[in-house]
Amino acid sequence: MKSSDIFKCKKCGDCCKGYGGTFVTEKDIITIAAYIKADPEQFVADYCRMSGKKPVLAQGKNGYCIFWEGQCTIHPVKPRMCKAWPFIESVLIDVNNWHIMASSCPGIRIDVPGSLVKECVKKELSKNHN
Numbered sequence: 001m002k003s004s005d006i007f008k009c010k011k012c013g014d015c016c017k018g019y020g021g022t023f024v025t026e027k028d029i030i031t032i033a034a035y036i037k038a039d040p041e042q043f044v045a046d047y048c049r050m051s052g053k054k055p056v057l058a059q060g061k062n063g064y065c066i067f068w069e070g071q072c073t074i075h076p077v078k079p080r081m082c083k084a085w086p087f088i089e090s091v092l093i094d095v096n097n098w099h100i101m102a103s104s105c106p107g108i109r110i111d112v113p114g115s116l117v118k119e120c121v122k123k124e125l126s127k128n129h130n
């Protein structure tokens, strides 16, 4: 089974709203800061909030990611997590997360055995080592 068999993005933007926060890696911070012409520390201060010890992208008043304006305004440099979605590590930790994510992402198919979902996630993660 191919990854495209279990996920097809419907471009609804729902994943850019709510859903527990988008983590940014050190590399994301440097790349996005450069893209928006900000200092990395200033970028974290102005565009992120802390979730525990990790920075996540802040949300605007509308509940959407601070970089959402009808579409992603940092698309070429969007965080690793956004590029990888929905093929992310937490699905390997607990495949139930796939179902939880599906409740906010109409592109995710849930009528697929967990073992196949994990197989696809592993395959996609192995392609995305950034």
Ligand code: SF4
Pocket (backbone or CB within 6 Å): 008, 009, 010, 011, 012, 013, 014, 015, 016, 085, 104, 105, 106, 107, 108
């Ligand atoms: S919620 Fe899912 S289907 Fe909608 S834009 Fe995000 S990834 Fe695509």
Ligand code: SF4
Pocket (backbone or CB within 6 Å): 015, 016, 017, 022, 057, 065, 066, 067, 068, 069, 071, 072, 073, 074, 075, 078, 079, 082
């Ligand atoms: S960075 Fe872009 S793709 Fe990621 S949550 Fe924000 S608006 Fe959505």
